[in-house]
Amino acid sequence: MNDADASPGFLQSFARGLAVIRAFGKNTPAMTLSQAAARTGLTRANARRILLTLLELGYVEQDGRLFRLRPKILDLGYSYLSSLSVGAIAQPIMEDMVLRVKEPCNLAMLDGTEVIYVGRVAAKQIVRDDLGIHIGRRFPAYTTSLGRILLGGLSPAALDRYFNEAQLVPLTPRTITDPEKLRAAIKRDHDRGFSYVKQESGERCSIAVPVTDNNGIVAALGIGWYAGVRADDEFRDSLLPELLGAAREVSNTLRQVR
Amino acid sequence: MNDADASPGFLQSFARGLAVIRAFGKNTPAMTLSQAAARTGLTRANARRILLTLLELGYVEQDGRLFRLRPKILDLGYSYLSSLSVGAIAQPIMEDMVLRVKEPCNLAMLDGTEVIYVGRVAAKQIVRDDLGIHIGRRFPAYTTSLGRILLGGLSPAALDRYFNEAQLVPLTPRTITDPEKLRAAIKRDHDRGFSYVKQESGERCSIAVPVTDNNGIVAALGIGWYAGVRADDEFRDSLLPELLGAAREVSNTLRQVR
DNA sequence: CTGAGTTTGTGCGATATGCGAACAAATATT
DNA sequence: AATATTTGTTCGCATATCGCACAAACTCAG
Structure with a gap:
């Protein structure tokens, strides 16, 4: 994600947050925050803020050092399917x-x-x-x-x-x-x-x-x-x-x- | 969403962005940016930035004044289902x-x-x-x-x-x-x-x-x-x-x- | 159990990002 | 055509977000 190319008004924090959600998948059902940073090219501090925001909103859960997506994330796709x-x-x-x-x-x-x-x-x-x-x-x-x-x-x-x-x-x-x-x-x-x-x-x-x-x-x-x-x-x-x-x-x- | 209660490191822009996604649904398959602002309690300028960010990332499409979620939004839930x-x-x-x-x-x-x-x-x-x-x-x-x-x-x-x-x-x-x-x-x-x-x-x-x-x-x-x-x-x-x-x-x- | 290596948590200063307001422009409605 | 409403744009400002450095915690090998 090349930040420099973003248009005015483009919300980089939001975009980065979505990138972390996408980083989960079949091969990575759970990630540590270092892994999340590595997979998204973000700094560790930034990945941590994103995961903690998702945690607070109920979209991920934390199991020791590991973060996993929670079923609530389906709400985002469901917004689309139900529409x-x-x-x-x-x-x-x-x-x-x-x-x-x-x-x-x-x-x-x-x-x-x-x-x-x-x-x-x-x-x-x-x-x-x-x-x-x-x-x-x-x-x-x-x-x-x-x-x-x-x-x-x-x-x-x-x-x-x-x-x-x-x-x-x-x-x-x-x-x-x-x-x-x-x-x-x-x-x-x-x-x-x-x-x-x-x-x-x-x-x-x-x-x-x-x-x-x-x-x-x-x-x-x-x-x-x-x-x-x-x-x-x-x-x-x-x-x-x-x-x-x-x-x-x-x-x-x-x-x-x- | 009471911003003042957020913990340190909580990314408000990201959280607001997710709130806009959730605002779409069966009764609102499409929204204007004023409607998105109204439904999420955000300012119009803010809702606009969010929708334009989603547009640029390919998660929504724009039809005149109306924004609709695109199938790509399913990627977010798919991250979870595939994991x-x-x-x-x-x-x-x-x-x-x-x-x-x-x-x-x-x-x-x-x-x-x-x-x-x-x-x-x-x-x-x-x-x-x-x-x-x-x-x-x-x-x-x-x-x-x-x-x-x-x-x-x-x-x-x-x-x-x-x-x-x-x-x-x-x-x-x-x-x-x-x-x-x-x-x-x-x-x-x-x-x-x-x-x-x-x-x-x-x-x-x-x-x-x-x-x-x-x-x-x-x-x-x-x-x-x-x-x-x-x-x-x-x-x-x-x-x-x-x-x-x-x-x-x-x-x-x-x-x-x- | 200990030491080394790795990872995470925390605090802080800097600044780039995100924000809201105000006004212009465009669109919709009557 | 006039009015009302909505959207687009710009700008100044504040702070939210960032990255770094170091402390703390955890993991692993011996």
Whole structure:
């Protein structure tokens, strides 16, 4: 975080505080204050003030020298989720669909160059999923069907910015990383109203469709499963009407609400 | 937020910034900067600096005069969820159980005088659930079976503090609000290893059991359903072995991990 | 148990940050 | 078009925040 670049009125203390919250994670469920300073590039005294402020506000707890985030931190994300009408509208519709199709369903939005899950309905799967799939989880947009749908909803200028910023790294031998091929895939998926991606970010297939409001694509709705466990192409074909129906129902309700 | 009471080293700017994030919610998905100032008691100039800092960091977006939280804010809660081993361990076990029992299952922790959901698996229900049930959602502890289980895991001193702080307001005619009766119910539930609550916070029944690690109760696992739609007591009896089995599986894994 | 190394807590002086007020500019409403 | 309301900007000021240095506490190896 380059303080010198901040604009006037930018609150550096606040920004530093948020950086400390972000420093917690799967690999660092707890941190000492020296670790917090190291991970954020702050001075130890500063990291200490931030952690003590979080402690006083109830967002962290202290266990000897270790600080851990407390459930109250979920209030911050909950502010967003509870304000997200597409999430509230989609949730029961996703639940109905998952019952029929027996695969987990996700709702995602674009955030920078990544997709971020804002809704999820789990389901029994033949092979156990990555246990870390949560609301808030992120994936590179280009490697997922959800991401391609969302990228397809960008204006040309925004799509150009995406390609300027995204680093198209192959995650599997099948990952499309050539920008022209990726643009073509995004356009094709946009035109045909769905995206199907097979083994570009792991050993999974996924299919996704757009969710729209009066202004355009606001989210993507998708289903993913492990490749090869079933007849993938036939399964995709059976899922598509379900997804399109669910997405249409969500989109229709969104247009009425706003 | 009474600035004058803050301890030395307490970072007021950071605390104010977090207050602005919390001001967003279901009823205020978007705010102007005057509204943000009004809702947080800050000056307009201050609220503006905070919102512009969040804008620059990518946590909010601006639409004319309106500011809205962006999905990136989920990163803050995700820091916590991804660090929460009980959540990761419980999720697949909950998914398996929900498939068998056909009712939604929740994992909750105690936070102040409330329970907060840290895990949830949805299911098809006969009657549509409150659409707003998300991770991060809170309920008064005393009115829920999850809450009674968690209160039962408190030390006597901590339980006394709970009773000092909690406001035991009747939410339905069945809500237990007499402190002595509530203490007795908590103890009974702790002793018998499950809690069953019927229509104390709405028209729902719920049953919950403890999840423990080496230090004691860390979470509660529960199932809830609308009262009267089925034979509630018989259903509870059929659910209990399922919940106990799932909770035992989670608890056993927790003990191995730490 | 001791000593060395590491980490945290504390106090203090300096100053950069954050603040609020006042007024200009822009927007919304009637 | 006029008025009311809200937002943007600038500036001076106060203090909140900062970093440093040293004390205190803790951890670890022998």
